[in-house]
Amino acid sequence: MQIEDRKEGSKRIKLVIHSNLEDVSLIGTAINTLCSSIPLSDTDSYQIELCVVEAVNNSIEHAYGNEKGHEVEVVFTLYPDRLIVDVCDTGKPMDQECMEQKDVSPLEIDPNDLDNIAEQGRGLPIIKAIMDSMTYKTESGKNCLTLTRNI
């Protein structure tokens, strides 16, 4: 872990893991504990943990193609009225159309049509349903998904 320079009114911590799905639970547990200490409710802490885990999974599986030997960086910044989590990688950038889907309709399903219920692709819709905002930026080879939740 590394403590970044303190910006006025904020507290920040950076976590870094290798691009290994086995290590993602470390991030999840850390995020849950950080949220609980604010304090956020058990439900809110879990939901934010879930969003961060989904974002980290996407970095490992899609940006890095499940290739080991890379890093995923998670920066948790706490302001008095919101928390912001940046999940960053240096892999293949996400397709813009993944971000452009404006709603959570991938979560709408016909429970009677099992064959057409997707087994993948719920990560970003889950994040959109839980967080207050989600933005994505690529700069100098670094891709960051920024999740914001008002508290």
Place this chain on the structure above:
Amino acid sequence: MQVEDKKEGDVLVVKVLNKRLDAQAANDFKEKMTGYINNGSPLIVLNMSDVDFVDSSGLGAMVSVLKLFGGDGQLAICGTTERVARMFKLTRMNKVFSMFEGESEAIEALSK
């Protein structure tokens, strides 16, 4: 993926012992459940009372398993914690899976 299983009449009860059903555990979970189905267990209760975290990969693995049952088998879920139940509701998976609070309730439903 650690599980324990027991037979209750015609129903196989599989309890997931891992605390997290996530991207790392998803493939193992699918393999284990596929093994049970291929060994001729058409009625399975999945006890998730020890699981306190499920992500979309875990959910996807569960959907994949459900699809394996085909027309003759049934899968019932029991014991989901409140946080996991909320995740099922958020993703509408509570409409896809038969969900029960207790193991005996789930066993009874499949035994009918």
